[in-house]
Amino acid sequence: MAEDVVFLPVRQLAEGIRARRLSPVALAEVFLDRLEHLGPRYNAVVTVTRGRALEQAQRAEGEIAAGRYRGPLHGIPYGAKDLLATSGGIPTTWGAAPFKDRCFDFDATAILKLEAAGAVLCAKLAMVELAGGMGYRQPNAAFTGPGVNPWNREAWSGGSSSGSGSAVAAGLVPFAIGSETWGSILSPAGNCGLAGLRPTYGRVSRHGAMALCWTLDKLGPLALTADDCGLVLEAIAGRDAADPTTVDRAYRYDAGDPAGRRFRFGLLRGITDGCEDAVRENFARSLEVLRGLGTVEEVALPDLPYDDITRTILFAEAASAFEDVIESGAIAGLTAPEDRYTAYARDAILAKDYLKALRLRGVMAREADRVLAPLDALVAPGRATVAAMLGGEVRSAIRGTARDVMGAVGNGAGLPAVAVPNGFGARGLPTSLQFMGRAWEENTILAAARAYQSATDWHRRHPADV
Amino acid sequence: MSEADVVRAEVETLLALVHARYGSRLDADQLAGVRTAIEGIVQAACALRAVRLSNADEPAQPFAAYRAEP
Numbered sequence: 001m002a003e004d005v006v007f008l009p010v011r012q013l014a015e016g017i018r019a020r021r022l023s024p025v026a027l028a029e030v031f032l033d034r035l036e037h038l039g040p041r042y043n044a045v046v047t048v049t050r051g052r053a054l055e056q057a058q059r060a061e062g063e064i065a066a067g068r069y070r071g072p073l074h075g076i077p078y079g080a081k082d083l084l085a086t087s088g089g090i091p092t093t094w095g096a097a098p099f100k101d102r103c104f105d106f107d108a109t110a111i112l113k114l115e116a117a118g119a120v121l122c123a124k125l126a127m128v129e130l131a132g133g134m135g136y137r138q139p140n141a142a143f144t145g146p147g148v149n150p151w152n153r154e155a156w157s158g159g160s161s162s163g164s165g166s167a168v169a170a171g172l173v174p175f176a177i178g179s180e181t182w183g184s185i186l187s188p189a190g191n192c193g194l195a196g197l198r199p200t201y202g203r204v205s206r207h208g209a210m211a212l213c214w215t216l217d218k219l220g221p222l223a224l225t226a227d228d229c230g231l232v233l234e235a236i237a238g239r240d241a242a243d244p245t246t247v248d249r250a251y252r253y254d255a256g257d258p259a260g261r262r263f264r265f266g267l268l269r270g271i272t273d274g275c276e277d278a279v280r281e282n283f284a285r286s287l288e289v290l291r292g293l294g295t296v297e298e299v300a301l302p303d304l305p306y307d308d309i310t311r312t313i314l315f316a317e318a319a320s321a322f323e324d325v326i327e328s329g330a331i332a333g334l335t336a337p338e339d340r341y342t343a344y345a346r347d348a349i350l351a352k353d354y355l356k357a358l359r360l361r362g363v364m365a366r367e368a369d370r371v372l373a374p375l376d377a378l379v380a381p382g383r384a385t386v387a388a389m390l391g392g393e394v395r396s397a398i399r400g401t402a403r404d405v406m407g408a409v410g411n412g413a414g415l416p417a418v419a420v421p422n423g424f425g426a427r428g429l430p431t432s433l434q435f436m437g438r439a440w441e442e443n444t445i446l447a448a449a450r451a452y453q454s455a456t457d458w459h460r461r462h463p464a465d466v
Numbered sequence: 467m468s469e470a471d472v473v474r475a476e477v478e479t480l481l482a483l484v485h486a487r488y489g490s491r492l493d494a495d496q497l498a499g500v501r502t503a504i505e506g507i508v509q510a511a512c513a514l515r516a517v518r519l520s521n522a523d524e525p526a527q528p529f530a531a532y533r534a535e536p
Contacts, residue, residue, distance in 0.1 A: 305513035341496040344488045345503035348480035353511040358525035
């Protein structure tokens with residue numbers, strides 16, 4: 001099979017598979033070869049799961065030949081961030097040297113759901129060690145090395161789902177699963193010029209996923225288009241008795257053509273303050289496109305310490321989730337020097353302050369919903385900057401070196417958001433546009449993102465040297 | 467004591483706690499990094515404490531009583 005299948009969206013690959021023009025086995029071979037040969041260039045891969053992939057692909061091919069087509073992910077290769085447990089001797093490393101040989105004897109629910117949908121697991125993808133929860137300040141914070149950006153190999157792919165971002169952008173897999181506690185899907189999606197969907201908290205089971213922060217962690221897809229994100233979300237969403245935070249609320253992706261729909265977009269006052277020039281300029285151009293799709297109005301949230309609320313919750317819960325790793329001193333084995341000691345400071349978070357953050361989170365969630373209720377989405381730059389350089393320092397709202405109201409509110413209140421590419425900035429690196437919606441409104445924000453992508457072609461551009 | 471003095475005292479107290487627990491593992495540079503991180507934590511806490519809430523503002527954290535079936 002020719003490599004012309006690379007950079008085809010999942011929807012197009014699925015049409016080829018369903019019509020039996022594409023063989024799932026041949027498709028898996030193409031992407032397995034790319035993962036093996038190009039993966040190291042981007043530090044994108046922890047483990048290529050060739051045996052499991054070919055077994056799943058052969059099963060898919062047989063089922064489809066027998067007329068048992070499962071749906072749009074049947075026979076589609078994918079990669080999973082290496083914090084999702086996988087059985088069968090496939091390591092699950094959490095990106096951290098102390099766990100590089102650790103294996104589980106079960107599969108995470110998201111892995112099982114994708115298997116049920118017929119998807120083909122081709123790789124466990126690299127990530128920032130412990131999903132960045134120990135306070136890293138640099139791209140080189142994983143035992144696999146820094147995630148390399150396919151658009152510019154001197155730049156970072158983003159974190160913490162770094163391999164998920166670079167693998168999809170380099171055409172090593174058609175889609176990937178990432179996780180977001182605060183920024184870890186939207187950041188690599190933005191840095192790598194991809195669509196990335198952070199679902200509503202409780203939409204997707206985290207059973208079998210590394211816990212960084214129980215009340216903030218979400219799993220979601222990174223793909224070439226917003227449409228593909230919807231296809232993947234439908235496969236992984238749903239209540240799971242093994243994750244009590246999941247809700248009994250069915251999700252069916254509405255892929256209906258948004259053409260002709262008039263959207264109502266909101267824009268937080270001052271949202272581009274502190275953004276790089278190119279980010280601000282590309283966002284202004286995006287607003288012009290959005291005004292062609294509906295209305296854009298300025299809105300305001302009350303003055304609350306949003307970053308401090310979400311950051312305090314994250315730090316306190318991460319300190320507890322990794323109590324054994326921190327107190328045993330195992331963090332000394334992490335890659336980034338600052339990850340070896342910063343977490344000790346989290347013992348200084350007082351219980352009353354953590355509870356205050358949780359109480360303020362309720363206020364924040366109600367205020368965000370009040371602002372979002374009359375809107376289809378809040379729009380904003382996906383990130384304030386293009387990707388950091390590999391030798392540089394990473395600006396992070398989590399550590400307090402950058403402000404990120406959309407991220408603080410969106411993650412703190414558990415709201416869905418999708419990022420899509422909207423241009424390029426310094427050093428040929430992509431910038432992005434995010435749509436954030438009310439809880440459970442993934443279909444609305446995906447429709448808005450699809451409408452934007454129908455009017456632009458940024459998502460059809462791919463790195464040259466891949 | 468000024469507000470800044472109170473904050474500084476809180477940072478020193480919390481740093482002493484962390485030092486008592488983990489000081490044997492930390493060199494001077496790392497301890498300085500921990501101090502910076504604690505300063506950030508205390509700054510965030512001050513911002514949270516400055517917001518007034520009512521007695522009815524509960525933590526947004528559901529807890530459900532547990533009972534195994536049946």
